[in-house]
Amino acid sequence: MITFKNLVAGYGRAGDILRGIDFTAPESAITCIVGPNGAGKSTVLKACSGLLRPRGGQVLLGDEEIGGRSPAEILRRGVVQVPQHHGLFPSLTVRENVMLGAFVNRRERDRNRRRYEEIAQVFPLIAERAGDKAASLSGGQRRTVEFARALMLRPRVVLLDEPTLGLDPKACKQIADSITTLNKEGVTVLMVEQNVRFGLTLADHAVVMEGGRVLHTGAADALLADPDMGRLFFGAAPEQQETS
Amino acid sequence: MGTLLQALILGLLVGGVYALVASGMNLIFGVMQVVNLAQGGMLILSAYLTYTLWEATGLDPLLLVVITTPCLLVVGWATYYIFIERSRTTDASMALVTTFGLTLVTKGVIALIWGNEPRSVTPDYANRSFSVLGLRFPQAQVYACLVAAVVLTGLYLLLRHTWLGQSIRATASSSEGARLIGIQVRSTWAAAFALGVAAAGAGGSLLSVLYPFMPSSADHWIGLMLSIIVLGGMGSLPGSVLGAVVIALAESLTSTYVSPDWAAAVPYLAIILVLVARPQGLLGARLREDMSRA
Numbered sequence: 001m002i003t004f005k006n007l008v009a010g011y012g013r014a015g016d017i018l019r020g021i022d023f024t025a026p027e028s029a030i031t032c033i034v035g036p037n038g039a040g041k042s043t044v045l046k047a048c049s050g051l052l053r054p055r056g057g058q059v060l061l062g063d064e065e066i067g068g069r070s071p072a073e074i075l076r077r078g079v080v081q082v083p084q085h086h087g088l089f090p091s092l093t094v095r096e097n098v099m100l101g102a103f104v105n106r107r108e109r110d111r112n113r114r115r116y117e118e119i120a121q122v123f124p125l126i127a128e129r130a131g132d133k134a135a136s137l138s139g140g141q142r143r144t145v146e147f148a149r150a151l152m153l154r155p156r157v158v159l160l161d162e163p164t165l166g167l168d169p170k171a172c173k174q175i176a177d178s179i180t181t182l183n184k185e186g187v188t189v190l191m192v193e194q195n196v197r198f199g200l201t202l203a204d205h206a207v208v209m210e211g212g213r214v215l216h217t218g219a220a221d222a223l224l225a226d227p228d229m230g231r232l233f234f235g236a237a238p239e240q241q242e243t244s
Numbered sequence: 245m246g247t248l249l250q251a252l253i254l255g256l257l258v259g260g261v262y263a264l265v266a267s268g269m270n271l272i273f274g275v276m277q278v279v280n281l282a283q284g285g286m287l288i289l290s291a292y293l294t295y296t297l298w299e300a301t302g303l304d305p306l307l308l309v310v311i312t313t314p315c316l317l318v319v320g321w322a323t324y325y326i327f328i329e330r331s332r333t334t335d336a337s338m339a340l341v342t343t344f345g346l347t348l349v350t351k352g353v354i355a356l357i358w359g360n361e362p363r364s365v366t367p368d369y370a371n372r373s374f375s376v377l378g379l380r381f382p383q384a385q386v387y388a389c390l391v392a393a394v395v396l397t398g399l400y401l402l403l404r405h406t407w408l409g410q411s412i413r414a415t416a417s418s419s420e421g422a423r424l425i426g427i428q429v430r431s432t433w434a435a436a437f438a439l440g441v442a443a444a445g446a447g448g449s450l451l452s453v454l455y456p457f458m459p460s461s462a463d464h465w466i467g468l469m470l471s472i473i474v475l476g477g478m479g480s481l482p483g484s485v486l487g488a489v490v491i492a493l494a495e496s497l498t499s500t501y502v503s504p505d506w507a508a509a510v511p512y513l514a515i516i517l518v519l520v521a522r523p524q525g526l527l528g529a530r531l532r533e534d535m536s537r538a
Binding site: 049075076087089091092097101102103 | 318423426
């Protein structure tokens with residue numbers, strides 16, 4: 001379970017992007033953060049993974065404060081982020097990319113090798129394309145490799161930043177399957193998604209953000225069915241979005 | 245035919261040494277996108293260290309790579325933390341200016357310690373050759389090429405098959421991605437820079453046996469290194485080897501069939517032709533994200 005308490009964060013000398021965030025991503029569930037551009041959705045994930053040091057408030061993994069720790073320390077506690085861009089290393093092979101997911105535990109060679117074999121069974125693509133350069137993969141396949149890599153450390157929490165960004169509908173279906181696979185492994189998923197219908201259909205819980213603040217939290221299916229929320233925050237009701 | 249074969253043999257032997265000399269600069273560029281103009285100064289510094297150690301101990305100068313390489317590794321490590329890291333955070337072009345300044349300082353320090361007159365390292369085998377089927381294999385070039393091959397193979401295996409190598413290649417692809425999997429990016433950049441300078445350390449020992457050198461030789465070698473990595477592909481280690489061999493062969497053939505005076509112009513002609521016809525180099529990647537191909 002990840003809890004954000006009055007979280008304040010921003011970049012450089014600029015003003016705060018997050019202005020007191022409060023919500024909880026429940027254990028073993030999929031939580032989706034939605035909201036307009038500039039709402040601070042990705043910043044929440046960066047503050048959680050250690051890429052960004054919070055200026056105030058707390059990020060709690062269970063009861064432990066992880067806000068302000070380094071990415072490596074947070075990884076060791078079981079929180080892994082799959083970033084929006086540049087998460088994969090194109091010049092490395094698929095196998096090397098996946099194995100690097102265990103970089104912080106690199107001395108445990110046998111355990112890492114066993115874990116890799118397990119993951120290759122869950123994601124057949126990993127076994128099929130093990131020796132290929134990641135640069136040769138399609139967008140959806142790249143995402144699958146990133147998800148597979150995220151599982152190397154048997155994470156408690158996976159943070160997904162715009163997992164369907166730039167992908168076609170077929171690749172989005174692959175991603176949905178991969179996220180479901182992650183969740184079936186008992187992983188808590190906290191994701192940011194611009195494709196509101198995709199995110200809320202997949203998620204158990206929803207968080208709506210705007211201007212660095214949380215406007216609404218609740219069940220994802222309820223939010224999806226609420227025409228007022230659709231009109232207010234997504235420009236149109238979900239049914240209208242789908243047909244537009 | 246014999247003349248052609250002889251020119252090819254000399255070109256290939258020298259190409260091996262050129263490959264080592266250029267590989268360090270290319271590694272640094274591939275990982276950090278920094279054109280390290282100080283690399284020529286580091287190369288000559290290593291040549292002078294070899295000269296001093298050879299005079300003091302009488303040890304084989306080619307075997308002194310086991311001393312000069314770690315020495316330059318430390319120099320590279322310190323240089324990164326003291327000068328390069330800070331300049332990179334301000335502006336990308338500042339790193340270039342910083343390395344240019346470091347070249348001037350290195351040449352000045354070398355001149356203060358060893359003077360400006362040319363030096364050369366001349367072990368017993370410097371003027372001896374093996375003779376096979378009427379072809380001449382100069383011993384110094386043969387031994388230097390073998391040492392360069394061993395060092396380059398070690399560097400390649402390190403980049404391919406160790407966690408340090410994989411973290412260097414991953415950081416070259418995406419520093420943010422690397423950070424997210426727990427790689428200490430700052431230390432990795434320092435390690436890559438140090439390894440690059442260490443390669444110049446090994447190369448400096450080899451060239452001290454093959455060519456006379458003085459502080460200003462740094463300028464000639466930096467020009468040659470730039471030619472090789474532009475020709476082979478910036479950021480590509482196999483590209484360095486290919487570029488080095490092509491340039492060494494071109495120099496050797498030009499020297500044999502045209503004039504030794506024209507041989508020095510070959511690297512610069514190669515740069516111009518490559519920039520016009522294939523800007524990414526022979527084995528270079530078009531995409532910046534693919535720059536780290538080891």
